[in-house]
Amino acid sequence: MKTEEKIICDLVHDFVKENWDKIDREKCELTKNKKDFLEEVKTDVQAAIWVVMEVADWAMDKKYFKNLKQEVADDVEFTVWKIKDKYLRLDVIGPSFEWKIAFTEPKEKTVIYFD
Numbered sequence: 001m002k003t004e005e006k007i008i009c010d011l012v013h014d015f016v017k018e019n020w021d022k023i024d025r026e027k028c029e030l031t032k033n034k035k036d037f038l039e040e041v042k043t044d045v046q047a048a049i050w051v052v053m054e055v056a057d058w059a060m061d062k063k064y065f066k067n068l069k070q071e072v073a074d075d076v077e078f079t080v081w082k083i084k085d086k087y088l089r090l091d092v093i094g095p096s097f098e099w100k101i102a103f104t105e106p107k108e109k110t111v112i113y114f115d
Helices: 003-022 034-043 045-058
Strands: 078-083 086-093 098-104
Touching: 003 034, 003 045, 003 078, 003 086, 003 098, 034 045, 045 098
Parallel strands: none
Antiparallel strands: 078 086, 086 098
């Protein structure tokens, strides 16, 4: 597992461990028990991303990760998350909706314009 994937998996593992009882498991069709699901999100980055993007968004009492996602331009087809001091770029791959994850850094651009 790559370092950037481990960062996501560790975050989600700790989150699920702490908030297991707040997850509406019926709503998100989660049939695994807590122990098995913790093992899955610890080792499967796709499952961990599913928790952040879906489960914690609509199968819980509030949107727990709303501050994780960073603002990016409207015309890009990727997502950027900030976890602690690391920025991670997530690109969806193909129709299977698997995610490619890589470290990234914010960049600034100076624009000169006239009224």
